[in-house]
Amino acid sequence: MNKIQFIALDNAAAQAIEMANLGASSTMVQTKGNDLKSLASSPGVETLLVAGDAATLERLDPKTLPPASSLLFYETETSKKSAERLMESGMVLIPVQAESLAALALSRALKEYESLLVESSSEDFSLGEESVREVFKPGAFNRLFYAEGRHLREAVLRMAHIVRSRRVSEGIAYVLHLPPDTPLFALDEALDVLEMATMPRTPVYFAIRFDEKGATRIRIAAFAVTPSGIADELQNRIDSQPTYLGKVAVIVEHFAMGKIDEKEMEKLCRDNGLDPDDADRLYDIFYVRSDETADLMRRLRESRSESERVDAVAKALSDNFIDVKILEELAILYRLSPDAIMARVQPGSR
Numbered sequence: 001m002n003k004i005q006f007i008a009l010d011n012a013a014a015q016a017i018e019m020a021n022l023g024a025s026s027t028m029v030q031t032k033g034n035d036l037k038s039l040a041s042s043p044g045v046e047t048l049l050v051a052g053d054a055a056t057l058e059r060l061d062p063k064t065l066p067p068a069s070s071l072l073f074y075e076t077e078t079s080k081k082s083a084e085r086l087m088e089s090g091m092v093l094i095p096v097q098a099e100s101l102a103a104l105a106l107s108r109a110l111k112e113y114e115s116l117l118v119e120s121s122s123e124d125f126s127l128g129e130e131s132v133r134e135v136f137k138p139g140a141f142n143r144l145f146y147a148e149g150r151h152l153r154e155a156v157l158r159m160a161h162i163v164r165s166r167r168v169s170e171g172i173a174y175v176l177h178l179p180p181d182t183p184l185f186a187l188d189e190a191l192d193v194l195e196m197a198t199m200p201r202t203p204v205y206f207a208i209r210f211d212e213k214g215a216t217r218i219r220i221a222a223f224a225v226t227p228s229g230i231a232d233e234l235q236n237r238i239d240s241q242p243t244y245l246g247k248v249a250v251i252v253e254h255f256a257m258g259k260i261d262e263k264e265m266e267k268l269c270r271d272n273g274l275d276p277d278d279a280d281r282l283y284d285i286f287y288v289r290s291d292e293t294a295d296l297m298r299r300l301r302e303s304r305s306e307s308e309r310v311d312a313v314a315k316a317l318s319d320n321f322i323d324v325k326i327l328e329e330l331a332i333l334y335r336l337s338p339d340a341i342m343a344r345v346q347p348g349s350r
Contacts, residue, residue, distance in 0.1 A: 004046045005045050049069060050106065051079070062087075126205075132173050136171070143226050150218070152218050156194060168225065171202060171224070173207070179210070251279055252265070309334050
């Protein structure tokens with residue numbers, strides 16, 4: 001069984017820790033002027049620093065923070081700016097999203113953190129190829145998300161929507177609180193949905209906690225590494241695009257206009273589950289070879305029959321001018337059959 005030491009950095013944090021009603025394996029320590037690195041040096045003990053006041057973060061010096069520990073704080077515009085400064089400490093940063101009461105939000109996050117890292121009962125078990133420590137990323141925001149419902153499917157779909165909208169790409173650790181009589185087939189289906197909600201190759205960790213009290217309400221918490229440093233306006237434009245190609249096109253447009261460089265373009269692609277090679281290909285087609293592209297689009301618009309449009313797209317594919325993803329988009333745009341196009345592609349050209 002793991003042990004956790006919660007270090008309260010201010011009175012608000014101490015209040016939240018007391019409200020969380022933590023288990024016997026957890027202890028609370030108040031700083032009272034003690035050196036933080038010495039407090040966090042206990043072997044075999046997880047250390048979580050807790051800040052409930054934005055002014056606390058402003059006073060912290062990255063050089064005094066223990067790099068192997070975590071910092072949980074109530075997120076405001078002020079505390080977020082201070083936390084960005086503290087990233088150089090190498091700590092795992094866990095911002096807690098705003099609720100009506102800061103103490104309530106902090107206490108819930110503390111309880112979920114404890115539940116994730118500590119097996120509170122012999123009936124508990126964990127699933128996941130990644131270890132929970134491989135999911136948390138130092139120097140990044142590991143945000144807590146929360147969903148609940150009367151039914152497992154209801155809670156899972158809510159959480160899946162949250163994860164997709166937040167573009168989780170680096171890693172995610174789920175904690176599912178379930179009634180002890182939950183059917184295994186329903187649990188297996190729920191885990192599949194949650195895993196599919198993340199981007200490909202995202203590290204995923206599951207902790208299953210069966211509620212011995214037999215509570216009927218399903219609760220799911222998730223600690224997720226979210227991308228940072230992305231301009232909100234640009235990301236909103238990417239998110240608003242309903243198709244894969246549309247998302248790539250927004251990023252390529254910003255690159256072509258000189259608003260982002262090649263490294264930023266690659267990072268945006270990866271953060272959004274897109275292949276950077278597709279961005280390079282799209283840039284070549286619509287900016288480097290724009291005359292040829294304009295000619296293809298003109299011929300498609302002016303074609304008198306569906307057969308002529310199919311021939312034009314098939315030739316572009318045969319000439320390696322477009323790839324399969326762009327073929328699919330053109331097929332949707334002009335209501336063409338992808339199978340009919342592929343049937344006219346010259347053998348050996350792809």
